[in-house]
Amino acid sequence: MTSKLADDCFVLDKDRIAHSEALAILKARVRIVASVEEVWLAGATGRYLAEAIMAPRPIPAHDNAAVDGYAFAHASYDSATGGRLRIAGEASAGHPFSARPSPRDAVRIFTGAVMPEGLDTVVMQEDVTIDGEDGERWITIPPGLKRGANRRSAGEDAKTGEVLVYAGTRLRPQEVASAAATGLDRLRCYTSLKVAIASTGDEIMRPGERFAIGKVYDANAPMIEGLLKAVGAEAIDLSILPDKAELVRAALLEASKTYDAIIISGGASQGAEDHVARSIDALGTRHLWQIAIKPGRPMSFGQIGDALVLGLPGNPVAVFVCFLMYVRPVLTRLAGGSWPEPVRYPLPAAFSQKKKLGRREFWRAKLINAHGRLQVVKFPRDGSGLLSSLRESDGLIEVLEDIPEVREGDTVNFMPFSEFGLLR
Structure with a gap:
């Protein structure tokens, strides 16, 4: 297995890197690591x-009929007055008409059947009249049919x-x-990526455990598992890592020997009990850290051995946004996919909101239909721990670094969650 990143020489000397610069670096350096198999x-x-x-x-390999009807040669037909042709036989799907009809013949034909040689137009069966004469059957075709009508062309x-x-x-x-x-x-x-998931923190406990004061249930791991499914990766749960540097370091080292990537939520800052970034530094290389965005500033990208390590913040909304904007494209590329670019839909804002300059922000938002016009409204609260904001939103508004305020009626860039492969 080759290194996940092209080289180790792009550690930046900035306190915070811009969103677009971080994406450009990752897009240029991350490469396919998945192997190939027949499926x-x-x-x-x-x-x-x-x-x-x-x-x-x-x-299709042959010209064929698009409707049930009668095939005929348009050159033998007067589009102004119509025509009358003898029925020479029948063609159905999988059973071509084997003879070559004369220019004055029509062939009964069914949808999908190969057009008989020399015939180029089909009249729908309900538009003709049929009569018999001297033991033969004839059709009368009304005027107005264009050459090639009701025929699918080969290729x-x-x-x-x-x-x-x-x-x-x-x-x-x-x-x-x-x-x-x-x-x-x-x-x-390409084979599916194997991605390990771990949550960190002594306060974290898994759903199903008895609740205790001072504890919080882990919402990040199951959310990341679901997000990984949307990328097509296989998730492996490493459980919860306690706030002990030696245990975090041992878990990362062991996981790096087995998995293509490791995603850790929590412990991403530089507090006394935040051990993820320091563990990456001690065991491998931390390529990027501190991105000028909201939410999700303390996200980090690193590598331990052959495993890419993605350190996410602890708050669920920041985890969600960082996964969509950074982790998703990185894992897609590692897995052999083309770098995904979500479509931004320009929509009018049904709200007003001020913003800090110098950072890119991603606001949770909902689509509304006001007076027959599609608009977007921002979720009223900004907390990174508000799972309600994710449940009640349809996507994200992306607000660039140089925009200090969005006013009602301004056009904003809206990215529906469906652009990230998520069900609405």
């Missing part, structure tokens, strides 16, 4: 594609050699369907 189509959804899928032939979905799905794509059912349409039954995909 059956049934298990490919959610995996990152390692080898592009290309069309080996036109898709209209994909041309031979066209890239259908690029390497680095996280496969959805629609990409898997595109692979199946080429005839592939297996795909070359």
